[in-house]
Amino acid sequence: MSAPDLGRRxxxxxxxxxxxxxxxxxxxVASSGAASEGSAPGTSSTGxxxxxxxxxxxxxxxxxxxxxxHAVFVGMDLDDGVGTTELGRLMRVWTDDISRLTAGVAPVxxxxxxxxxxxxxxxxxxxxxPGLFDRLGLDDRRPSWLAPLPPMPVDDLDEAYGGTDLLxxxxxxxxxxxxxxxxxxxxxARGIATPRWVQPGFRxxxxxxxxxxxxxxxxxxxTVQPDVADRDADLLWIGPASASHPGWVGGSSLVLRxxxxxxxxxxxxxxxxxxxxxxxxxxxxxxxxxxxxxxxVDLHAVLPSGLPVVDRHxxxxxxxxxxxxxxxxRRPYSYEQVGTDGTxxxxxxxxxxxxxxxxxxxxxxxxxxxxxxxxxWTVPVGSAVYAVLPGCAEGDWLGRALLV
Amino acid sequence: MPTVPRSALPALTLTIALAMPLTxxxxxxxxxxxxxxxxxxxxxLTLEDGWAKATDGPMTGVFGTLTNEGDADLxxxxxxxxxxxxxxxxxxxxxxxxxxxxxEAEDGFVVPAGGEHALEPGGDHLMLMQLAExxxxxxxVTLVVVDADGGEHEFTVSARAFSGAExxxxxxxxxxxx
Numbered sequence: 001m002s003a004p005d006l007g008r009r010x011x012x013x014x015x016x017x018x019x020x021x022x023x024x025x026x027x028x029v030a031s032s033g034a035a036s037e038g039s040a041p042g043t044s045s046t047g048x049x050x051x052x053x054x055x056x057x058x059x060x061x062x063x064x065x066x067x068x069x070h071a072v073f074v075g076m077d078l079d080d081g082v083g084t085t086e087l088g089r090l091m092r093v094w095t096d097d098i099s100r101l102t103a104g105v106a107p108v109x110x111x112x113x114x115x116x117x118x119x120x121x122x123x124x125x126x127x128x129x130p131g132l133f134d135r136l137g138l139d140d141r142r143p144s145w146l147a148p149l150p151p152m153p154v155d156d157l158d159e160a161y162g163g164t165d166l167l168x169x170x171x172x173x174x175x176x177x178x179x180x181x182x183x184x185x186x187x188x189a190r191g192i193a194t195p196r197w198v199q200p201g202f203r204x205x206x207x208x209x210x211x212x213x214x215x216x217x218x219x220x221x222x223t224v225q226p227d228v229a230d231r232d233a234d235l236l237w238i239g240p241a242s243a244s245h246p247g248w249v250g251g252s253s254l255v256l257r258x259x260x261x262x263x264x265x266x267x268x269x270x271x272x273x274x275x276x277x278x279x280x281x282x283x284x285x286x287x288x289x290x291x292x293x294x295x296x297v298d299l300h301a302v303l304p305s306g307l308p309v310v311d312r313h314x315x316x317x318x319x320x321x322x323x324x325x326x327x328x329x330r331r332p333y334s335y336e337q338v339g340t341d342g343t344x345x346x347x348x349x350x351x352x353x354x355x356x357x358x359x360x361x362x363x364x365x366x367x368x369x370x371x372x373x374x375x376x377w378t379v380p381v382g383s384a385v386y387a388v389l390p391g392c393a394e395g396d397w398l399g400r401a402l403l404v
Numbered sequence: 405m406p407t408v409p410r411s412a413l414p415a416l417t418l419t420i421a422l423a424m425p426l427t428x429x430x431x432x433x434x435x436x437x438x439x440x441x442x443x444x445x446x447x448x449l450t451l452e453d454g455w456a457k458a459t460d461g462p463m464t465g466v467f468g469t470l471t472n473e474g475d476a477d478l479x480x481x482x483x484x485x486x487x488x489x490x491x492x493x494x495x496x497x498x499x500x501x502x503x504x505x506x507x508e509a510e511d512g513f514v515v516p517a518g519g520e521h522a523l524e525p526g527g528d529h530l531m532l533m534q535l536a537e538x539x540x541x542x543x544x545v546t547l548v549v550v551d552a553d554g555g556e557h558e559f560t561v562s563a564r565a566f567s568g569a570e571x572x573x574x575x576x577x578x579x580x581x582x
């Protein structure tokens with residue numbers, strides 16, 4: 001399967017776990033006629049129930065897959081005494097379970113097969129954190145960039161949302177198979193790894209009908225993205241030249257930042273101040289320098305007064321790349337953390353995928369940390385970096401090339 | 405988004421393929437539940453979706469779907485594994501007091517020609533007892549099932565963390581005393 005197609009096609013569940021012939025047939029069906037025959041997901045309440053996103057391929061699903069409305073990130077640590085043998089066993093078990101769950105087929109230990117039968121586009125993406133390499137002594141296979149981000153002046157990090165040895169990112173159009181898959185995969189790891197945190201997130205189901213994603217500040221979010229399906233593919237996927245170990249080719253990295261948003265203070269900012277802070281029109285997402293959402297921002301435009309149209313500290317300016325490689329695939333989810341005392345914390349699970357976070361992400365993060373107007377209302381409270389494993393073919397398992 | 409509901413596509417038969425199309429990793433078959441018969445004298449019996457319950461206790465169950473692809477019934481009379489000092493074929497029955505207990509099948513299992521015999525928690529299963537060591541999650545467990553004609557069928561399954569299958573073990577002589 002070619003990389004850009006991953007996640008863009010839906011297959012019958014029979015095509016996934018059947019033999020190679022069935023896979024090819026289903027793939028051909030899906031790529032030739034399915035797109036025109038199928039109704040657009042989201043056009044009916046049940047339109048996405050049976051949706052299947054292929055699991056097998058050069059890359060893992062859940063990265064270039066258009067983000068569905070529900071996600072949960074699970075950070076897990078290896079248990080004491082676990083070695084590479086046990087990690088390999090876990091990866092084989094997870095690969096088998098994930099390949100079934102995402103295909104709408106109950107894993108062998110599943111006692112709720114009726115729930116598993118409706119995956120609603122479920123994807124599960126597996127990553128390894130820095131601690132895994134420390135713990136298992138796998139430094140020779142560790143990507144050079146795999147480390148926690150350096151402390152930022154704006155950070156107020158809570159270790160409760162810090163980096164872990166393992167990451168599962170689960171996404172689905174329905175929260176039901178999502179919860180089921182999370183429980184099953186966490187349970188499958190018992191005796192090998194234990195969750196430290198679980199971070200659920202949501203996006204607007206209206207996106208499935210083509211509407212832009214808005215964060216809880218009401219801002220259109222995620223407008224500028226690299227063309228990862230084509231000319232910017234090397235910004236997303238680890239290639240042979242940069243891989244620290246051949247087993248990483250086709251993998252990626254994930255930076256997951258939990259960003260608390262001060263809704264109370266944001267309420268005090270008027271519309272002009274809000275647009276000034278981000279550098280975009282709130283209604284359309286277009287840059288303040290004109291055009292529409294997709295129009296590039298003109299950072300050199302000036303007002304008659306001589307002041308720049310886009311403030312020197314506007315988010316869109318600070319986030320703009322200073323070099324072509326300072327770009328990455330953003331796949332954020334909003335979150336609400338409900339307290340037991342009636343309070344609700346609102347924020348963004350900022351998820352960014354890139355081939356090399358130190359080279360691509362860090363320079364942008366530094367500029368934002370040093371002077372983004374949005375910092376008035378936002379505080380990073382969690383931060384984690386993961387190496388995202390390459391995908392695997394049918395008959396193979398995630399991480400095999402790194403462990404055998 | 406050019407994804408489509410599964411129902412928009414023609415139905416394909418769902419099979420968990422036993423002979424997975426391997427891509428350059430022949431000895432590392434990724435499906436740890438992919439038990440297949442390897443005994444030379446009879447490859448007609450397969451154990452599909454086979455798995456064992458991981459445990460640090462003295463016994464564990466093995467589950468899956470026994471499928472007889474041959475044209476004669478297979479009467480299974482014995483099971484053994486190097487991991488276990490003793491192994492039996494078990495059925496699960498009412499204990500007469502609202503619970504379920506498992507005990508040895510009186511005459512093994514018969515897998516009909518072209519048919520299946522399900523092994524599942526709370527039902528018929530293979531029981532490995534007197535385990536010498538813990539059976540750990542993801543570990544491969546190899547066992548041999550012997551039919552009445554002496555044909556041996558070897559399966560390798562992976563152990564899985566599982567909280568179910570907690571039925572009491574009630575050897576027949578004990579339940580008869582009740």
